[in-house]
Amino acid sequence: MKHAPVPEWLDSATRALVEDTVALLVQRYADILLTIILFGSVARHEERSLDDPSPSDVDLLAIFDTTDRLVEPYRGSIFYTVGDACCLHLDAPREVNVLLSDRVMETWDSMFLENVTRDGIILYAQGPLPMPLVPRQVLMPSKEAK
Amino acid sequence: MQADAHRHHAESLERTVTLAQQDPSTSVGIIEATWAAAYHWLCYGCIKRHQQHRDKHQGLAAYFDSLGERTAAQWWRELEDLRLAGFYGNKAGSKEVQKALDLLARVRAWANT
Secondary structure, three states, X not given: OEEOOOOOOOOHHHHHHHHHHHHHHHHHHOOOEEEEEXXXXXXXXXXXXXXXXXXXXXXXXXXXXXXXXXXXXXXXXXXXXXXXXXXXXXXXXXXXXXXXXXXXXXXXXXXXXXXXXXXXEEEXXXXXXXXXXXXXXXXXXXXXXX | OOHHHHHHHHHHHHHHHHHHOOOHHHHHHHHHHHHXXXXXXXXXXXXXXXXXXXXXXXXXHHHHHHOOOHHHHHHHHHHHHHHHHHHOOOOOOHXXXXXXXXXXXXXXXXXXO
């Protein structure tokens, strides 16, 4: 996983939508927002093009400093904030999906976590990544690394 | 699809949800059916309120935002979050199911007022 800006292979309108989605979430939830990660086909640059009948969506994983799986009581207002960003960019040709997670992440499938850890692009982070997203080689350095 | 067809689909899917609730191990399926029922209620309500609707779920939240239906858009984004989480292997439990059912009840009430 790497820190990087919103990928340049996205069209400008969708890129602006992603940037404003991240900016508004950071602005309004700075005290509980731990990280926002772009994952999935767009992060891997394997997205279906805009010429496709069903272009790929942009998938974001937003992790909050809570143990509540549904991120209550913030959940409703978080999604309203996502809508605020959307209203600024109604011309964006790709949809931006935001998945919410608590910091423990114990209900997530291990393969999903591996994929996010391998391919994800960190668009925002405050402090260290939640433990389930720390690459295994960082937790258990190889003998050669020692 | 016409408004009444969307309502019939929504009601049929709600009966599926009711049947599935007898087996808690079907939580991911319950959320999928709840999401689908909510989609048809949103189409039905949109036709009644705006004499138009979107016959696919992609881009639906932005479509509702563009119509000024911000709360309906928020409900749909919440349901999408629950469904996509299941799609990516998140283990949905009773809390997620209850949340989905609460959202469906709100969408149904919106569509019928």
